[in-house]
Amino acid sequence: MTAVAPVTPSAPPPPPSNTLPGDGEGVRGRRARRRLTPYWLLLPAGLWLAVFFVAPLVYQASTSVQSGSLEEGFRVTWQFSHYTDALSTYGEHFLRSFAYAASATVLCLVIGYPLAYMIAFRAGRWRNLLLVMVIAPFFTSFLIRTLAWKTILSDGGPVVGALSALHVLDVTSWLGLTGSERVLATPLAVVCGLTYNFLPFMILPLYSSLERIDTALHEAARDLYAKPVTTFRKVTFPLSLPGVVAGTLLTFIPASGDYINAQLLGSPNEQMVGNAIQKQFLNVLDYPTAAAMSFLLMALILIMVSVYMRKAGTEELV
Amino acid sequence: MTITLSGVSKTFGDFTAVHPLDLTIPEGSFFALLGASGCGKTTTLRMIAGLEEPTSGSILLGEEDITRLPPHERPVNTVFQNYALFPHLDVKENVAFGLRRRGVKSVSKQVAEILDLVQLGELSRRKPLQLSGGQQQRVALARALINRPRVLLLDEPLGALDLKLRRQMQLELKRIQVEVGITFVHVTHDQEEAMTMADRVAVMYGGKVEQLGPPAELYEHPRSTFVANFLGTSNLFEAEIVFREAGRREGASGAGAGNGEGTGSGRAKGSGEGTVVAGAKGTGKGKGVGEAKGIAEGKDVGEGEAEASAAAAGRASGEVSHAGQDSSSGASVGGELQVKVPGGDDLLRLPLDRCAAGETEAGGKVLIGVRPEKITLAHTDDAGSVPEGRNRLTGRITDASYLGVSLQYVVETSACPELTVYEQNIERDTRLVPGEQVVLHWRPAHTFALDAAQDVAAGEEAL
Numbered sequence: 001m002t003a004v005a006p007v008t009p010s011a012p013p014p015p016p017s018n019t020l021p022g023d024g025e026g027v028r029g030r031r032a033r034r035r036l037t038p039y040w041l042l043l044p045a046g047l048w049l050a051v052f053f054v055a056p057l058v059y060q061a062s063t064s065v066q067s068g069s070l071e072e073g074f075r076v077t078w079q080f081s082h083y084t085d086a087l088s089t090y091g092e093h094f095l096r097s098f099a100y101a102a103s104a105t106v107l108c109l110v111i112g113y114p115l116a117y118m119i120a121f122r123a124g125r126w127r128n129l130l131l132v133m134v135i136a137p138f139f140t141s142f143l144i145r146t147l148a149w150k151t152i153l154s155d156g157g158p159v160v161g162a163l164s165a166l167h168v169l170d171v172t173s174w175l176g177l178t179g180s181e182r183v184l185a186t187p188l189a190v191v192c193g194l195t196y197n198f199l200p201f202m203i204l205p206l207y208s209s210l211e212r213i214d215t216a217l218h219e220a221a222r223d224l225y226a227k228p229v230t231t232f233r234k235v236t237f238p239l240s241l242p243g244v245v246a247g248t249l250l251t252f253i254p255a256s257g258d259y260i261n262a263q264l265l266g267s268p269n270e271q272m273v274g275n276a277i278q279k280q281f282l283n284v285l286d287y288p289t290a291a292a293m294s295f296l297l298m299a300l301i302l303i304m305v306s307v308y309m310r311k312a313g314t315e316e317l318v
Numbered sequence: 319m320t321i322t323l324s325g326v327s328k329t330f331g332d333f334t335a336v337h338p339l340d341l342t343i344p345e346g347s348f349f350a351l352l353g354a355s356g357c358g359k360t361t362t363l364r365m366i367a368g369l370e371e372p373t374s375g376s377i378l379l380g381e382e383d384i385t386r387l388p389p390h391e392r393p394v395n396t397v398f399q400n401y402a403l404f405p406h407l408d409v410k411e412n413v414a415f416g417l418r419r420r421g422v423k424s425v426s427k428q429v430a431e432i433l434d435l436v437q438l439g440e441l442s443r444r445k446p447l448q449l450s451g452g453q454q455q456r457v458a459l460a461r462a463l464i465n466r467p468r469v470l471l472l473d474e475p476l477g478a479l480d481l482k483l484r485r486q487m488q489l490e491l492k493r494i495q496v497e498v499g500i501t502f503v504h505v506t507h508d509q510e511e512a513m514t515m516a517d518r519v520a521v522m523y524g525g526k527v528e529q530l531g532p533p534a535e536l537y538e539h540p541r542s543t544f545v546a547n548f549l550g551t552s553n554l555f556e557a558e559i560v561f562r563e564a565g566r567r568e569g570a571s572g573a574g575a576g577n578g579e580g581t582g583s584g585r586a587k588g589s590g591e592g593t594v595v596a597g598a599k600g601t602g603k604g605k606g607v608g609e610a611k612g613i614a615e616g617k618d619v620g621e622g623e624a625e626a627s628a629a630a631a632g633r634a635s636g637e638v639s640h641a642g643q644d645s646s647s648g649a650s651v652g653g654e655l656q657v658k659v660p661g662g663d664d665l666l667r668l669p670l671d672r673c674a675a676g677e678t679e680a681g682g683k684v685l686i687g688v689r690p691e692k693i694t695l696a697h698t699d700d701a702g703s704v705p706e707g708r709n710r711l712t713g714r715i716t717d718a719s720y721l722g723v724s725l726q727y728v729v730e731t732s733a734c735p736e737l738t739v740y741e742q743n744i745e746r747d748t749r750l751v752p753g754e755q756v757v758l759h760w761r762p763a764h765t766f767a768l769d770a771a772q773d774v775a776a777g778e779e780a781l
Contacts, residue, residue, distance in 0.1 A: 216402035219369050222389040223396045224416035224461070234415075238406045 064291035074287065082292035090276045090293060094300065097272040100187065101256035104194035108202035108251050109244065111195070116206035116243070117236075121215070134203050142197060146264045149193050153183045153265070160184075185267035193261035201250040209243025210236070245312050253301055273297055319380045319393075319468035319501060320345045321366060326375030328361050335361040337525045338375060343469075343503060343518075348495050350504045350516035354548070354777075358525040359505045360399075363471050366503065367396045379468065390419070395462035396471040400478060401454045403446035409433070409457050410442040416465040432464040435494065452483045459491075463498060472504040476511060488514045509549045513537070521545050523777070537689075541674035543768055546687050548777035553693075555734035556770060557657035557686045560665055562678050655767060657686060659711070661732025666709045668765035675769040683770035690738040692764040695727060697747060698755040708759040713737065715752050725750075729758060 064082055066074040087094070119130045137145055152159055160183050163169050172178040177188040213236060221231040259274030266272075273293065280290035321343040328336040336358040343349045351359040364370040366377060368389035376385045384392055395416065403412050413432060414425040422428075433439045436456035446454055455475060462470055475491070476484045492515050495502045506512050512519045513533040520530040521544070529536055529545045537549050546552035653670030655678060666686060675684045688709075695715075696704055704710060713731035725746065727739040739758060741750075750756065 214400075214402060216398050216400065217404060219367075219389070220396070220398055220402035220404070221415070223367060223369070223394075223398075224465070225390045225419040226415075227390055230419060235404060235406075239404075 060291045060294060063287050064295055066288045070285050079288070082288045083296060086289055086293045086296055090273060093271055093273040093276045094297070096270070097256045097274065097297075098300075098304070100191055100194060100262075100270075100272060101252050101258075103191045104198060104255050105202075105248050105252045107191065107195040108199050109248065112199055112202040112206055112247065113244075116203050116210055119203075120207055120210035120213075131207070134200050134207075137200065143260065143264075145197065146193055146260055149189070149196065150184065150264055153189050153192070155182045155184060184265060185270070187266070187270055189265040190262050190270045190272075193265045194255045194258060197258075197261065198251040198255050201254070202247040205246035205250060206240065206243040209240045209246070213239045241312065245309070248308075249305060253305070256301060257297060320378075321469060321501065321503070322378040323362075323366075324376055324378070326362070326365060326372045326377060328358075328365060328370060329373045334525055336365075339527060341520065341527065341530075343501060345501055346499055347518055348492065348502045348504065348516045350506060350512035350519045351522055352506055352509060352512040352519050352548075353522035353528075354507055357522040359507075359522045360473055362522070363396075363473055363503060363505045366469070367394055367471050368392045369396075393468045394471060395465050395467035396473060397455075397458045397462050397475045399474040401446075401458035403454055403457055403461070405446055408443050408445055409438065409449070412446065412457055413442075413461045413464055415461060420465075428464055432460045435463070435497070436460045451479050452487065455479060455487060459494070463494070463500075467500060469501045469503060472502060474505055474507070476506075476508075484511070491515060513549070521548060523548075539672060539674075539766060540687065541768070542776070543685060543687075543772045543774055544777035546766075546768065546777070547775065551690055551738060552687045553690060553734060553737045554685050554687045554768070554774050555659060555737075556774075557659045557666065557684055557733070557767075559655060559678060559680050559682045559684055560658045561656040561680055562670070563654045563656075654762075655684075657684060657767070659686070659733035662711060664710055666711075666765060667762040668709075668767055669763055672763070672765065673767035675767050685768040685770050685772070685774060686733075687766045687768060688760055688764055690726075691724075691740040691742075693737075693739045693758050693760045695729070695739055695741060695747070695750055696757045696759065697749045698757060699749075701757045704757055704759045707762070709762050709765055710757055710759040711737070712755065712757055715750060715754050715756055718750065718752055729756060731758070 062076055063074065065076060065078050065080060067077045067079045068074040115130075115134075119127055119134075123130050151157070154160070160169070160181070163172075163183065164181065169178055169180060169183070172188055173180040177191075178186040183189050183192075217235055217239070218231055221235045222228070226234060256272075257274050259272055259278050262270050262272040262275050277290050277293045277297070280286050280293065284290075321341075323339055323341040323343075325338045325340065326336065327334065327338040339362065341362075351362055353359045361370055365372050368384070368387060368391075372385060376383055378384070379393070384394075404415065407415070410426075410429050410433075413429050417425045417428060429442065430439065433442055436459055438453060438456050438460065441449065441453065446457065449457065455478075458475070472491075476487050479487060488511055491502075491504075495515075504512070504516060517532060518530065519533050519536055521528045521536060523542075523544045529541050531539075533549075536545055540546035540549065540552065543552075543554060546554060654667055655670050655673050656665045656667050658665055668686070670678070673684065675682070678684075698712070701712075711731045711733055713729040715727055716730045716736070717728040719726045720743075722743065724743050725741045727741065727750065729737045729739055731737050737758065
């Protein structure tokens, strides 16, 4: 992920003074205005985030430590047991979410990297067309696309038939990923849905970091006795790491909070934490528990991401 | 290691980047491929490196055919344009890259040695982006040299440096080449760079080698207008061959040149110019057997001019004998060409071996060239003091500029409206100001002649 560069409002050199002597006020005013320019530029986004991100977050934080019921109303009682309760009740959902999201991320990387590589280095004049095709699914709604997967993976459909005939389902059902005769409502279906839906978020950052690599570096590596595979391992892949990091984050984070895929393609056994939160908010109407779960999810993701970023050694990246 | 390219060509789609090319790069030499962008020099280099596969032909390294060898199997390393240093590796790892790929385990000693050679010892832990252009250039050089390649290829290695640093690196590259003794093949568009460093230069133009030789030979004796203009500057102007004497271009047609009992006078074709040739002097040996008539027939008979020249030559002869049949290969000694420029009173002379034109019969057109610094200016009043035997032209100064180390004059002559002259800034003749009439004179041996059927300005815009 790119670090936000600190905005240092350094004073620009004084403009050539075209004011009359004694008109010092005008020059100073102009200079002060210039110094404020960065803040003006920050204003729209700052306001937006304050109203639609910070305020709800604070509100939700307070909700998570309230107690009461819908009838009696909720009051802040600093009751932190929602957090521990949520973890003990829905620990499985949390684990499942992260496992599914991680699997989908790895699959996205495995599928997306070769494609991004191809588009960046080999596509020639097809490059733009291929990029459009990568983002084309966004022209349809997320929900519709996920529903389409329901049809694709439907019982007795061509995909299931083919997988069954090839005995792939025997293996996957032995691994507990699918049923012996169905894919829908199994972990595999949910992971497939997640992979499909978040693939563009992997491909685009990968593409942009690969595309920036000077092809002369490939030639330099080959000239220095590196075989094509070594060239990839020692030059191309290390230089694409920023894209790998960005892509995995952009895939993993939304995937771990997703609930649509689990709801449409999974069964109650594949429920992710998003489904549980949704249920608490909309069905059980236990707002404090729902808020606590949201915060837990956020905190866990933050921890995992920061550990990952440290492992990836971002300062090594160009 | 000697590199031999035979019949090597490269086409990209419809575009021919390199026409079939034969080139031998001797072992241990500093060889430059010089040309403007798009002339095929980089493609040639890349084919030697293996980064481009030749469309035809073969490349030998010593005795070994490397034409189809992938780049990582060639004992050849490249210093890339813009260096192509690996940004994620520090200087040490960049330099060690080639050694590590070949399985060398302890690289530290060799890396330290090579970094000393390029004077970068203390920077081995820096990343390329933390280095200046000149330092990056040295890293690129060290990264290639550490592998002890049998040939080092340099693709515009100094192009990104500023002028002062470039000069310094030129000398340094030369020093390193002498020190390591490896064959260097250097691609550049900078003629000064090529001349400073290389001991042999191939000037390329339009996918072909225009001329090949040591820098001094290319400069003193260009064989095409492109070379004449691309390496330094040349004054080029058209002239008509009046008389050809002796020379190594003997042969059936050569025998007929310039001799006979012609009686013609004046030109058959009316450009209104007077008859010439009186100045033709015979110094040739042997028996002349040529006939003026023969020349006229040999050429396009319909062209009166040829006849006239033949006749003119004939008139001049009589006592002139012709050594055209001299069969010894050293016949060029003493061979001379005399030409006439439009409106010029005197004939210009030049040694026959400095004529690169195919057409050297009397009446033929050639382009006469002379470098600006070879010309001496004399004020008209001093015309009498110009030594005998020098080529002269008269003209009027139209522009004079003071360049410090030299003075540059532009002189309008009948031969050439803008003749450039450089005079060393030693004793300035204060009379030489725009508007003054002057005599330009230079040694015949500093004159060269080129085929007239080419673009006079070729290579000028390429600068």
